[in-house]
Amino acid sequence: MDPRPPIAVVRGGYSGESVISHQSAQRMLSAIDSTRFDPAFVTITREGWSCERADGAVLPFDRSGFRLDRGNGLERFAAALIAIHGPPGEDGKLQGYLDMLGVPYQTGGVLPMALSFSKYGTTALLRQLGFRVSPSVLWHRDLVGDRPELPAGIGYPCFVKPDESGSSLGVTKVKGPAELPAALATAFRECTRVMVEAAVSGRELTCGVIRLHGRVQALPVCEIRTPREFFDYEAKYHATDTEELVPAPLSAAVTALVQQRSVAIYTALDLRGMVRVDHFWSGGEEAVPDELVTIEVNSTPGFSQASIFPKMLEVSGVGVPAAVNGLLDECLARG
Numbered sequence: 001m002d003p004r005p006p007i008a009v010v011r012g013g014y015s016g017e018s019v020i021s022h023q024s025a026q027r028m029l030s031a032i033d034s035t036r037f038d039p040a041f042v043t044i045t046r047e048g049w050s051c052e053r054a055d056g057a058v059l060p061f062d063r064s065g066f067r068l069d070r071g072n073g074l075e076r077f078a079a080a081l082i083a084i085h086g087p088p089g090e091d092g093k094l095q096g097y098l099d100m101l102g103v104p105y106q107t108g109g110v111l112p113m114a115l116s117f118s119k120y121g122t123t124a125l126l127r128q129l130g131f132r133v134s135p136s137v138l139w140h141r142d143l144v145g146d147r148p149e150l151p152a153g154i155g156y157p158c159f160v161k162p163d164e165s166g167s168s169l170g171v172t173k174v175k176g177p178a179e180l181p182a183a184l185a186t187a188f189r190e191c192t193r194v195m196v197e198a199a200v201s202g203r204e205l206t207c208g209v210i211r212l213h214g215r216v217q218a219l220p221v222c223e224i225r226t227p228r229e230f231f232d233y234e235a236k237y238h239a240t241d242t243e244e245l246v247p248a249p250l251s252a253a254v255t256a257l258v259q260q261r262s263v264a265i266y267t268a269l270d271l272r273g274m275v276r277v278d279h280f281w282s283g284g285e286e287a288v289p290d291e292l293v294t295i296e297v298n299s300t301p302g303f304s305q306a307s308i309f310p311k312m313l314e315v316s317g318v319g320v321p322a323a324v325n326g327l328l329d330e331c332l333a334r335g
């Protein structure tokens with residue numbers, strides 16, 4: 001009997017980000033120390049769940065108990081690495097299922113994940129906690145009306161975003177009232193609730209945060225530069241002219257401010273594992289707190305070859321294997 005604990009790398013999901021999820025899961029599984037752990041993919045689709053090894057060999061799987069058969073009967077996975085971007089891995093549903101079965105996982109729990117999956121819910125809570133965010137409003141598809149008007153404090157340009165989606169799917173930058181109906185229609189195709197947010201000018205920054213060996217630490221800050229209107233799906237995954245500068249060319253004081261703010265948000269939202277916090281910086285070399293505006297929190301950031309988070313891990317000196325196996329150690333210690 002294999003003494004190594006079986007580890008599930010969970011991929012797929014119900015959104016347009018499932019393709020990215022498969023890429024993230026592949027990189028996670030490749031980084032797992034196979035002398036200590038026995039990893040396998042668990043793939044979730046709307047049609048069903050399946051389990052297979054990295055080479056594609058299918059393993060018998062029991063969804064009711066999150067168990068697999070490695071040749072000696074069914075046994076429950078010892079831990080799960082969730083690599084799903086979007087539902088059900090980023091909105092708390094999968095976490096609730098695993099909690100009921102007693103299987104530890106690397107992300108935040110049910111409530112923190114559900115809260116942080118809502119863009120409006122996240123920024124509303126951060127605003128209440130004293131963090132600076134951009135003014136925004138939440139509109140429901142069935143209540144918005146034919147001619148919605150932006151409330152005072154938002155204006156144009158603004159961003160129209162599905163409240164629950166990732167990879168900038170369904171997001172539009174709106175420059176004037178004539179563009180608003182089409183942008184809302186695009187966003188409502190992704191979600192029944194849409195956040196309209198005042199645009200923020202400045203340098204786009206993102207900072208990874210990870211908890212390893214009992215300590216929360218910020219990774220090097222990344223500055224994103226794109227000639228497109230904003231960092232959309234095309235800019236993230238396909239464009240060749242997108243720049244992701246790690247570490248960001250910022251003063252030491254501003255870098256420290258971004259890292260401290262990101263860690264504080266990670267802690268305040270009670271998140272775990274790997275998280276990426278997105279900001280805009282409108283200041284200069286001095287670290288003026290009010291000039292840093294937080295835009296979004298990504299509780300299961302992309303982990304593919306094109307993703308920013310693994311780049312930050314490499315530049316930090318932690319590295320991808322140490323991060324992935326360290327997260328597994330934390331899971332098993334909790335379990």
